[in-house]
Amino acid sequence: MSVDRDDTAVARLALLQQVRDRRVVVCVGSGGVGKTTTAAALGLAAAAIGRKTLVITIDPARRLANALGLDSLSHAPQLVDQGLVTQAARQLSTTTMPTTTMPTTLHAMMLDLKAGWDDMLFRTAPDEDLANRILANRFYKVLSTELPGAHEFIACEHLQYLAASGRFDLVVLDTPPTQNALDFLDAPSRILGVLDNDAFRFFADKSSSLGLRFLDGASGRAQSVIARFTGGEMLEELGDFLVLLKDLYDPLTDRTRQFVALLEGRDTAFVVVTAPQPTVLSEAAFFAGELVRRGLPLQAVVVNRLTPRPTTALQILEHDHVDETLQQAIGGDDGARVAAALDRAVGDEDRLATLEDAALQGLMGAGGALSATPMVRLPRLSDAVHDAGRLVELLPWLVGSPKI
Secondary structure (H helix, E strand, C coil), rough: CCHHHHHHHHHHHHHHHHHCCCCEEEEEEECCCCHHHHHHHHHHHHHHHHCCCCEECCCCCHHHHHHCCCCCCCCEEECHHHHHHHHHHHHHHCCCCCCCCCCEEEEEEEHHHHHHHHHHHHCCCCCHHHHHHHHHHHHHHHHHHCCHHHHHHHHHHHHHHHHHHHCCCCCEECCCCCCHHHHHHHHHHHHHHHHHCCHHHHHHHCCCCCHHHCCCCCCHHHHHHHHHHHCCHHHHHHHHHHHHHHHHHHHHHHHHHHHHHHHHHHCCCEEEEEEECCCHHHHHHHHHHHHCCCCCEEEEEEEEECCCCCCCHHHCCCHHHHHHHHHHHCCCCHHHHHHHHHHHHHHHHHHHHHHHHHHHHHHHCCCCCHHHHHHEECCCCCCCCCCCCHHHHHHHHHHHCCCC
């Protein structure tokens, strides 16, 4: 890449500062750009420098578990092998500023939709009896598993709860691909709109005789018509559900406002993860602009899988003796074919690196949110980062000073 090494080093240091200082880091971006790997690496780096860290994914794929050396993930935070954190600390000790802190624990979890709602219910209800009554209501079962936005809502609620719990110094969230992540960011305003809705409160209020007459009684022409389609028992159950929810409105509203304040505050950093393809970069630029427009703290951009420029290989292949050496070692015609294949492969690699560099330079020159944000560039490694060992190798490129 034809980028200033000093700029790259500054960007890595800025990203390291985020995992040192923030309570929440949110990784956002398109699908397939290495977002989950980046979230896992940032969590591992934070634990390696002494911060108790939790990495959360709301993507049911097993990439996060594999990256952290776990067989699977569940709704409960799972402890990552401490040996991995120690290995990461050793890797970073030679590539970052010295630290006096000792490595600490790293946990990972996958948010389960139904389990998340049930956890929230029992934490929010004023008593266990009310929680159990809501839990048994069939409308609650639909709300917590099938209602559009249910996953985004519980992800917001659970992130706020875990960040405020005191169990962890840092929570790193791996969000869904961009469009779903936009839904995630919109969830707080949608939730507040429902919870602050006067009609909902009116029907849930036991003191409202009209609400009870409509929802609780067996009389009334409107109730009779609806009951033909839904059944009187189901309509009564809906009334019970709205009444039961009354005691949850205020605490859920307060918690949602706290979540909005958390996302917008100084304790949170957003990291946009992308790749060097033009269409993916355009989507990243759009997403970065949305973050800024919403007043959310965009702190870093990570560009994954950049093609390394094969400078040394080009220099070697320029020497005539390479062809001669290959012909002598392999045989005349075969040696010539191997030399030609090597020349094409290295040339293709150089041209791809040039195209990616041009795409990045065009993005930076276009202005907008991304051009003013520290950009960390990660090279394409020889193998995909699909296990814990490869994740450790990635750390210096992300938050350290890699030996090039």
